[in-house]
Structures are given as structure tokens and as C-alpha cells.
Amino acid sequence: MLKSLLLGAVLGTSLIASASAQDYPTQDIDLVVPFDPGGSVDVTSRLLAEAANKYLDGVSVVVSNRAGGGGVVGQSFVSKAKPDGYTVLAMTSSVVTNPQLKGAPYNIEDFTPVAAYNLDPEVIAIPASSPFQTIDDFVAATKDRPLNITVAGIGTSHHMAGLALTSAAGLEFNYIPANGFGEQLQAVVGGHADGAFWPMGEAMVHAEAGTVRILAIASDARDPNFPDVPTFEEAGLNIPIWATFRGWAVPAGTSDDTVSFLSDLLKKVFEDDTYQEKMAAAGFDPIYRDAANFQSIITAYSNQVVPIIEDNGLAK
Amino acid sequence: MDQIALGFSELLQPAVLMMLTIGVFAGLVVGSIPGVNDNIAFAVFIPFSFNLPAEQALALMVGIYCAAAAGGAIPAIMIRVPGTASALLTTINGNAMARKGQAGQALSIAMVSSVVGGLLSALVLLVFAPALAKVALRFGYVENAALTILGLSSVVGLLSGNVLKGVISAMLGLLISTIGYSQVTGYPRYTFGSINLIEGIPFVPMLVGLFGVAAVFDLLRDQAQERRENTEAEKLPEIGSMRLGRRLIRRLIPTWLTSAAIGNFIGVLPGAGMLMAIYIAYDQAGRRFRKHFAGRKGEANWDEGAPEGIAAPEAANNAVTASSMVPLLSLGIPGNSTSALFIGAMALHGLVPGPLLFTQHADIAWMIMVAFLACNIIMGPAAYIVIRTVSRVIFSIPKNVMVGVIVLLCLLGAYSDGNNLFNIWVALGAGAVAYLMKIANIPLGPAILGLVLGGQMEASIANSLSISRGDWLVFVDPVNHPISAVMLLAALLMWVAPALRGLRHMRANRFAKGQRS
Numbered sequence: 001m002l003k004s005l006l007l008g009a010v011l012g013t014s015l016i017a018s019a020s021a022q023d024y025p026t027q028d029i030d031l032v033v034p035f036d037p038g039g040s041v042d043v044t045s046r047l048l049a050e051a052a053n054k055y056l057d058g059v060s061v062v063v064s065n066r067a068g069g070g071g072v073v074g075q076s077f078v079s080k081a082k083p084d085g086y087t088v089l090a091m092t093s094s095v096v097t098n099p100q101l102k103g104a105p106y107n108i109e110d111f112t113p114v115a116a117y118n119l120d121p122e123v124i125a126i127p128a129s130s131p132f133q134t135i136d137d138f139v140a141a142t143k144d145r146p147l148n149i150t151v152a153g154i155g156t157s158h159h160m161a162g163l164a165l166t167s168a169a170g171l172e173f174n175y176i177p178a179n180g181f182g183e184q185l186q187a188v189v190g191g192h193a194d195g196a197f198w199p200m201g202e203a204m205v206h207a208e209a210g211t212v213r214i215l216a217i218a219s220d221a222r223d224p225n226f227p228d229v230p231t232f233e234e235a236g237l238n239i240p241i242w243a244t245f246r247g248w249a250v251p252a253g254t255s256d257d258t259v260s261f262l263s264d265l266l267k268k269v270f271e272d273d274t275y276q277e278k279m280a281a282a283g284f285d286p287i288y289r290d291a292a293n294f295q296s297i298i299t300a301y302s303n304q305v306v307p308i309i310e311d312n313g314l315a316k
Numbered sequence: 317m318d319q320i321a322l323g324f325s326e327l328l329q330p331a332v333l334m335m336l337t338i339g340v341f342a343g344l345v346v347g348s349i350p351g352v353n354d355n356i357a358f359a360v361f362i363p364f365s366f367n368l369p370a371e372q373a374l375a376l377m378v379g380i381y382c383a384a385a386a387g388g389a390i391p392a393i394m395i396r397v398p399g400t401a402s403a404l405l406t407t408i409n410g411n412a413m414a415r416k417g418q419a420g421q422a423l424s425i426a427m428v429s430s431v432v433g434g435l436l437s438a439l440v441l442l443v444f445a446p447a448l449a450k451v452a453l454r455f456g457y458v459e460n461a462a463l464t465i466l467g468l469s470s471v472v473g474l475l476s477g478n479v480l481k482g483v484i485s486a487m488l489g490l491l492i493s494t495i496g497y498s499q500v501t502g503y504p505r506y507t508f509g510s511i512n513l514i515e516g517i518p519f520v521p522m523l524v525g526l527f528g529v530a531a532v533f534d535l536l537r538d539q540a541q542e543r544r545e546n547t548e549a550e551k552l553p554e555i556g557s558m559r560l561g562r563r564l565i566r567r568l569i570p571t572w573l574t575s576a577a578i579g580n581f582i583g584v585l586p587g588a589g590m591l592m593a594i595y596i597a598y599d600q601a602g603r604r605f606r607k608h609f610a611g612r613k614g615e616a617n618w619d620e621g622a623p624e625g626i627a628a629p630e631a632a633n634n635a636v637t638a639s640s641m642v643p644l645l646s647l648g649i650p651g652n653s654t655s656a657l658f659i660g661a662m663a664l665h666g667l668v669p670g671p672l673l674f675t676q677h678a679d680i681a682w683m684i685m686v687a688f689l690a691c692n693i694i695m696g697p698a699a700y701i702v703i704r705t706v707s708r709v710i711f712s713i714p715k716n717v718m719v720g721v722i723v724l725l726c727l728l729g730a731y732s733d734g735n736n737l738f739n740i741w742v743a744l745g746a747g748a749v750a751y752l753m754k755i756a757n758i759p760l761g762p763a764i765l766g767l768v769l770g771g772q773m774e775a776s777i778a779n780s781l782s783i784s785r786g787d788w789l790v791f792v793d794p795v796n797h798p799i800s801a802v803m804l805l806a807a808l809l810m811w812v813a814p815a816l817r818g819l820r821h822m823r824a825n826r827f828a829k830g831q832r833s
Binding site for chain 1: 358363453497499501502513515518587648660661666736771783
């Protein structure tokens with residue numbers, strides 16, 4: 001009796017589970033971008049949504065901007081949303097650090113990663129007019145005096161990349177926080193700062209234009225567009241990888257089937273040629289890492305930054 | 317020359333030209349709706365632009381950007397509610413003229429000034445962009461710090477009489493600008509635990525509140541007073557004749573040229589913004605007016621319907637539009653928050669502004685440059701049509717109905733910036749504060765400049781000191797930072813000149829008294 005009841009329950013739940021898998025998605029999926037339209041997360045999300053809608057039947061992925069609080073407003077919104085797969089967060093590395101740095105009212109555990117679509121390795125960029133020709137010149141100069149380095153903000157992953165360089169390779173920097181990339185670009189191209197820590201995605205076009213020079217890249221392999229630029233490891237900086245990530249996440253508690261549906265959707269998008277071209281043209285390197293892989297990227301990033309936040313007393 | 321021809325051949329495709337024209341009309345309308353500005357219009361439009369070819373989307377954005385700065389003057393003149401922040405100062409003399417039955421004249425001055433300012437700015441973009449981009453690059457932390465101080469000092473000229481209240485107002489603005497994320501430390505401060513305040517009080521909703529909502533409170537008070545005193549409600553002004561006399565045009569030429577030059581200069585500098593340009597231009601025009609025209613027979617007082625008081629801010633704000641594209645197109649550095657939105661719109665189409673744009677996508681780069689010229693040419697007649705048709709209908713709506721509509725539009729505009737309900741409270745709160753300040757006779761201008769410039773002032777001073785390792789003399793270093801030294805000197809003069817004038821005035825009075833006794 002008990003056995004058959006149990007069997008029935010198991011059968012029943014698996015039936016419901018499979019039914020719900022078939023039932024998803026029956027309505028439009030909200031892709032919440034926690035920033036204003038026009039930023040890098042917004043642009044990539046729109047390119048993703050455009051491609052994803054080719055593979056969805058009758059429903060679509062709709063980008064909705066919920067800006068404010070440096071991303072915290074939109075991120076909190078998703079953390080509290082119903083875990084039904086219809087509210088998806090355009091997740092960035094800042095989700096890992098915001099609870100500690102900005103007092104965001106969620107935890108990284110409140111989200112289930114779906115898949116990552118872009119990894120942006122950190123680069124060291126300097127003005128084209130700078131006397132430093134190689135990373136060795138740069139390193140030697142930091143031993144004389146701390147170099148003035150402009151970063152996107154104190155406590156950002158770019159600032160922490162510098163702090164990591166200090167503990168891993170003993171380089172000293174004087175950080176100049178900026179409000180936005182344009183301000184940093186002005187400081188570097190105008191020669192008002194000695195250099196900047198930037199994501200490759202933003203630095204690339206300006207390096208190609210010859211207004212800035214990239215000295216090293218924090219990636220496990222050299223960038224094919226810049227074959228002469230050494231990796232941090234090759235340059236002896238003792239940091240294998242330092243990269244910000246972009247991906248999709250859903251509220252914790254979302255069913256595995258839904259997560260894998262979304263993850264498969266992103267895989268199809270990744271294999272789409274038009275999407276690949278458009279991402280590259282906008283300056284982003286398209287990748288695909290499934291849910292498990294994305295989780296390990298997040299964990300690795302968290303393991304990298306949390307000690308830095310604690311050692312430097314950055315937590316709020 | 318070939319490149320300019322290339323730009324025109326791209327622009328003169330029927331679909332692109334049509335989009336530019338639509339943009340100009342849309343911009344005039346968006347600009348003339350209080351509570352909705354070009355920032356908000358772009359935020360709404362960028363997602364749609366995804367489905368348009370790049371050249372059409374960008375032509376439309378250029379049209380909106382230029383025309384919104386002009387359209388803001390229409391409600392500023394007609395009902396004393398600026399349509400956009402850039403028309404803030406136009407309200408003063410513009411509405412005064414309209415109440416004297418010269419609304420058409422005031423509107424004409426505003427539109428002609430906008431076109432003149434816009435055209436000069438488009439020419440500057442087309443001809444001098446590379447050279448000016450180099451000037452913009454000379455502005456580092458030290459220069460930016462000096463620029464914010466110069467900008468804040470421009471307000472001294474506007475303080476007719478009560479300097480103390482002006483200083484209080486500026487302090488209030490600076491204090492409020494410290495709310496939120498501190499660029500220097502990286503921590504949010506004075507947020508009272510609200511995540512909505514991490515980046516400070518949301519700026520666009522705050523502007524909507526300070527200008528739109530506050531003006532509505534003002535209109536409501538007028539109405540209440542009329543009802544109490546049982547007087548006939550003052551009708552909205554008739555538009556009337558829009559002809560400008562030849563003498564008036566000749567008289568305004570120097571103001572146009574100075575204001576356009578100020579707008580162009582400020583526009584090219586990243587981070588300075590439109591509000592600083594209109595304040596400096598207005599201050600300059602006021603000096604000129606007092607010197608040449610004040611007190612003459614048939615002349616209105618400054619702030620009470622002087623044509624220069626309309627021409628200066630309107631020429632300056634449109635001069636900022638095209639010139640703010642100089643650093644964006646040639647370097648990839650946005651000149652102000654609106655031109656920053658172009659980056660996003662371009663990225664959606666795989667375009668990245670910067671030097672490479674001119675080699676990889678020369679057609680589009682030059683199309684944008686000539687589009688600024690073309691849209692200012694279209695804007696003149698377009699403004700005439702809009703004023704004669706749309707505005708005429710709108711301003712025949714009864715005042716009390718209009719008040720309700722404006723409130724709704726303001727709240728809608730505030731909400732649509734980020735789709736956050738919190739923004740509505742910000743708009744209402746800012747409106748209430750601005751209204752209370754008005755009752756207490758505290759000028760709003762200094763507070764707004766403090767709000768706009770506060771964050772940049774704090775960060776650029778801190779960063780300058782960080783680079784100089786704490787040496788304050790870096791700001792007046794004539795060898796390494798001559799631009800900063802000159803700007804600080806100019807700022808000093810702005811403070812000293814009125815004080816000296818006051819002193820001379822006092823001595824003259826005492827002398828006269830002495831003779832009498």
C-alpha cells in the first residue's frame with residue numbers, strides 16, 4: 001500500500017515535472033537588464049534576445065531595463081521574482097561583490113546560473129604616447145613610484161585586479177576612480193593618467209585605432225587580435241585569469257528543466273552565425289558556458305575577489 | 317571635401333532624410349512636453365532603433381537631439397514651464413515677453429537663436445572636429461576641477477542682490493550631490509539604507525521635478541489666488557505675430573555669436589554639459605544688456621522681457637548639441653549624458669565611436685556630421701509649423717486642464733527613466749522642494765548648478781590632489797596647467813567684479829549724501 005502510494009507520488013511528480021517542461025515557455029520571458037539602455041549589458045542582451053527569438057515558438061525574450069543603484073535595483077528585483085523562468089537576470093560579476101561592497105539585499109546564492117555568454121579578460125592599457133613599450137618597462141616603473149592608474153571605480157573588479165597585482169607581483173598603484181569609461185579614456189588618451197585597467201572588450205577598438213597600447217592581458221591564452229601582447233602569467237605577474245563575466249541567471253528555486261531549457265537556448269544562440277558577427281562587431285567575444293560551467297566561473301571569481309575585499313577592508 | 321560629399325550622399329537617401337525630418341519634428345514635440353526630455357526619449361527609442369538600419373536610426377537620433385534643445389523653449393515661453401532643463405533660463409525673459417503680448421516674438425527669437433547656435437555648432441563639428449578634440453584632451457583632472465569652479469561661479473552674475481541666499485542655494489545643491497556612491501571612496505553614503513539611492517538621487521527624475529512639477533505648483537498657486545480674489549483667470553498668452561524686425565536681428569547678432577561660442581566651447585569639453593553652457597551664456601548676455609540697453613526708453617529690464625535673455629540660452633544650448641559630438645566621434649569620449657546614449661545606439665549596430673569609425677564606417681561617421689547641419693536647416697521651418705499648428709492647439713486648452721496633463725506627463729517621464737517607481741517620489745519631492753525655495757525667495761539656479769557640478773567637482777579635485785600627491789598649488793601651476801590657472805582667474809573675476817561694482821556704488825552714494833549735508 002505504502003509502496004504503491006510512494007510510486008504514485010513519484011510518478012505523479014515526474015509527470016508534473018515533464019508536463020511543466022513542456023509547458024515552458026508559454027509566455028514572454030523578461031530579460032531584466034539592471035542598467036540603462038545603451039550600456040554593454042543592454043547591448044549584448046538585445047543581441048541575445050534578437051537571436052533567441054528565432055529559436056522560440058510563439059513567445060519571445062523581452063529585454064526590460066530596470067536601472068538604478070548601480071545595478072542593485074534590477075538585481076534585487078530578480079532575486080525576489082517568482083522562480084518560474086519568466087524573469088531572467090542579465091547577470092554580471094558585480095552580483096558577486098555588490099552584497100559586500102554596496103550592501104545589496106541579496107546573496108549570490110539567491111540566483112541560479114543559466115549560462116555565460118561573454119568573458120572579458122582584464123588588460124593593462126597605457127597612452128600611445130607613454131614611454132613604456134613593454135610590460136617590463138611598466139613593471140619597472142611601478143618599483144620607482146606608484147603609477148597613476150584610472151579604474152572604473154573603487155571596489156570594482158578592475159580596482160581589485162590592481163590590488164591582486166599588488167599582492168601577487170608586488171606592483172604599487174595610485175588609483176584614480178572614474179565615472180564611466182569615457183572619463184577613463186579621456187584620462188588615458190590625454191595622458192593624464194599613466195594607464196588603466198580595462199576589460200578587453202572596451203579597450204580593443206581604441207588599441208586597434210592606435211590611441212592606447214595594451215601591455216598585458218589577464219587570460220589563459222593570448223588574444224588572436226593582439227598576438228604580441230603577453231598574458232599576465234607570461235609577463236610574470238602571477239595571475240592566471242582575471243575576467244569579468246556576463247551571463248543569464250534565474251531566481252534560486254527555478255526548476256532544473258527550465259534552467260536547462262534556457263541554457264540550451266543560449267547554446268543555440270551561440271551557434272548562430274549572425275549573432276556571432278554582431279557580437280564581434282560590437283566588440284564582444286561570444287562564448288558559451290553551460291550552467292555548471294558558469295557556476296564554476298562564478299565560484300572561481302568569488303574565491304578571487306572575496307579575500308581581496310577582506311584583506312583591503314573594502315567591505316561596507 | 318570628398319568625405320563631406322560622402323556624408324551627404326548617405327544622408328540624402330530618401331529614407332534617411334525622412335528619418336531626420338521625423339526626428340526634428342519629434343524632437344520639437346518631445347522638447348516642448350514638460351517632463352519628457354531627449355534622455356528619456358532616447359531611452360524609449362533605443363530598443364526600437366534595433367530594427368532600423370544604422371543610418372536611419374542615427375539620423376532620427378540626431379534630429380531628436382538637436383530639436384529637443386529648441387523645443388524646450390516653447391512651453392517655457394508660453395506657460396513658464398521649461399520643456400527641457402536646457403530651457404530653464406528661457407522661462408524668465410521669455411514668459412515675461414509673452415505676458416506682454418509678445419509671445420510670437422519671443423518664440424521667434426528662441427527658434428532663430430536655436431537655429432543660429434545649432435548651425436554654428438554643426439560647422440564647428442564639420443570643420444574643426446579633429447583640432448577641437450585635441451583641445452578636449454588637454455582637459456585632465458586639474459582642468460576639469462577648475463572648469464567646475466568656473467561653472468559654479470557663473471551663478472554669481474545671476475544673483476541679483478541677495479548673495480547669501482544664492483550661496484545657501486548652491487550649498488544645498490552641492491550637499492544633495494553628495495548623496496549616493498562616492499567616487500573617491502567607492503562607498504554609498506547618506507543613502508539611509510535605500511538601494512535606490514546608491515547612485516545618488518536619480519538625476520533625470522530630479523530635473524523633471526525641479527522644473528516640471530515645481531512649475532505646476534506655481535501654476536496651481538496662481539489659480540488658487542485668482543479664485544480667491546475672484547479675478548478673471550489670466551488667459552494663456554496668444555502667440556500673435558512672429559515677425560522679427562531687422563533692427564532686433566542686428567542687435568542680437570553679438571549675443572548669438574558669443575553664446576554660440578560659449579556653447580561650442582563647453583560642448584566640446586567632456587563632462588561640462590548643457591546647463592553650464594546656458595548659465596555662462598546667460599550671464600554674459602546679461603552683462604552686455606546692462607551695459608548697452610538697460611534703462612533706455614522702451615527697454616524692458618533684464619529678467620523682465622529682454623530679448624537677449626532668450627537669445628543667449630537658446631543659442632548656447634543648441635551650440636552644445638553638435639559640438640558635444642566632437643569628442644564622441646573623434647575619440648569615443650561622450651561630451652554629455654545625452655551624447656553618451658549615442659554610444660549605445662551605435663553599439664547595437666556594431667559601430668563603436670572613435671577614430672576607427674572614420675576609417676571603417678566613413679559613410680556613417682560623415683553622415684552624422686552632415687546630419688547636424690541638415691537638421692538645423694530643417695529645424696527653422698519645422699519649428700514654425702509646430703508652433704503654428706500643434707502649439708496653437710495645445711495652448712488653447714484651459715489652464716487647469718493643462719496643469720493636470722503636465723503633472724501626468726512629468727510623472728510618466730520620471731518613471732520611464734529606468735522604469736522605477738521610486739523615481740515618481742523623487743520627482744514629486746524635488747518639485748515640492750523647488751516650490752518651497754521659490755516661496756522663500758531662494759534662487760533655484762545655484763542649487764541646480766551645484767547638483768550638476770557637485771559630483772564632478774568633488775571627484776576631479778580629489779583626483780587632482782591624488783596625482784599631485786596632495787599639493788594644492790597644482791591648480792594654479794602656470795607651467796603644467798595653464799588652462800586651469802586661467803579659468804580660476806576668470807572665476808575669481810566673476811566674484812570680484814560685482815563686489816567692486818557694489819563698493820563703487822556705495823562710495824558714490826556716500827559721496828552724494830556728503831554733498832547734500
